[in-house]
Amino acid sequence: MSKTSEGATPGFLVWRLSMKWRVAVDRAVAPLGLTHAQYSLVASLYGMQRTGERPSQRRLADHTGLEPLYVSKLARSLESAGLLERAKDPRDPRAVQLALTAEGLETTRRAIGVVHGLLTQLLEPLGGLDSDRTRELSRDLTLLLDAPLDPAATGPQ
Template sequence: MSTASEGATPGFLVWRLSMKWRVAVDRAVAPLGLTHAQYSLVASLYGMHRAGRRPSQRQLADHTGLEALYVSKLARSLEGAGLVERARDPRDPRAVQLALTEEGREVTRRAIDVVQGLLGRLLEPLGGLDSPRVQEFTRDLTALLDAPLDPLDPPNDKEQS
C-alpha cells in the first residue's frame, strides 16, 4: 500500500481509484479524439447496439450513470464529430434515440481495445483480468453499486435509537 493510502477511508480510496481510472482513460483515448465521458457513452452504445437496442438518451443516461443533460451534451458533440446519430423516437416524439455511425463503430472498437489493455494493466496487481480475485472484486463492486444510496435521504435517527 502506498504511503498516501495508509489510514485512508474506503470512500477516499474509491474516489482516488476512480480519478486514476478517469485520467488514464482520458489519456489513452485522446489520440482517438475521445474523452473518458465520451468513451463511456460510445462504448455503452456499442454494447447496447450489439444487444439489438437503440437506446434513448434517457436510457443511456440510466445505463451509464451520467446525468441526462450531460448525455445530451455529449451526444450533440459526438454527432458533430460524425460518430453518433440522433433521431426522434417514432413511438415518443419527446425522446431522442442514439446510434453509432459506421465511423463511430470503428472508433469505438479501437477505443475498447485500448481501454481493455489499460484495464488489464490496472488489474495486474490482483492477478489479471480473469483471476478469481478480480472476479470477487467485480462482485464486490457490483454489490456496492447496487446498494441504494440517496444523499438527499439521510438515515432516520429515530430508527437508530
C-alpha cells in the first residue's frame, strides 16, 4: 500500500483512483483527438448503437452519469469534429438523437482498444480482467453506484 493510501478513507481512495483513471484515459485517447469525457460519450453511444438504439442526448446523459448540459456541449464538439450526428427526434421535437458517423465509429473502435489495454494494465494486480477478484470488485462498485445518496440528509444541521 502506498504512503498516500495509509489511513485513507474509502471515499478518498475512490476519488484518487477515479482521478488516476481519468488522467490515464485522457492521455491515451488524446492522439485520437478525444478527451476522457468525449471517449465516455462515444464509447457509450457505440454500445447503444450496436443494440439498435439511437439514444437522445438525455438518454445518453442518464447512461453515462454526465450532466445533460455537458453531454450537449460534448455532442456539439464531437459533431464539429465529424464524429457524430445530431438530429431531431421524430417522436419528440424537443429531443435530439445522436449517432456516430463512419469516422466516429472507426475512431471509437480504436479508442476502445486503447482503453481496454489500460484496463488490462490497471486490473493486473487483481489477477486481470477475468479474475474472481475483478468480478468481485465490479459487483462491489455496482452496489455502491446503485446506493442512493441524499446530500441534503448529511448536510449542515
